[in-house]
Amino acid sequence: MEHERFLEESNIVFFGSLDSEEIDEEAMEQVATFTVIKSYKGNVSGKVTIINKLSSSCSRTFQAPKSAFYVYAKATEQRAIYQISGFASFVPLSNAQEYEWSPE
Numbered sequence: 023m024e025h026e027r028f029l030e031e032s033n034i035v036f037f038g039s040l041d042s043e044e045i046d047e048e049a050m051e052q053v054a055t056f057t058v059i060k061s062y063k064g065n066v067s068g069k070v071t072i073i074n075k076l077s078s079s080c081s082r083t084f085q086a087p088k089s090a091f092y093v094y095a096k097a098t099e100q101r102a103i104y105q106i107s108g109f110a111s112f113v114p115l116s117n118a119q120e121y122e123w124s125p126e
Contacts, residue, residue: 028111032094034064034104035125037115040091041069043084050076054084056093062125064097073098073105090115092125 029035038056045052052074058067072095074084084091094111095104106112118124 028094029063029125031096032063032111033097034066034070035062035092035094036060036064036066036070037062037090037092037125038070040084040087040089042087045076045083052076052083056091059090062092069102071103073103075106084112092118 036056036058037060038058041055041057043052043054054072054074056070056072058070061067072084072093075081076083092113092115093106095106098105
């Protein structure tokens, strides 16, 4: 993962638990709701919604509600709604542990 580039390009970076997710096939996006456990960049806390654009071959989805992820996202016009576009800019906790990775 290109941590430095993702960190620079993102408005928020957080570690959170996936509460729910739904795929909108027509819009080619996944809408995921998270509970923020720890914020690394940006003033984010509580519940946030991530719009995950599924528009490229590098896109992947959040899976398994209650799983934990490190998420890099950009702000949208709407409060507490952020976006991932083009490629997956998140790391499942299991992968982070396996590679001894942390955004700190």
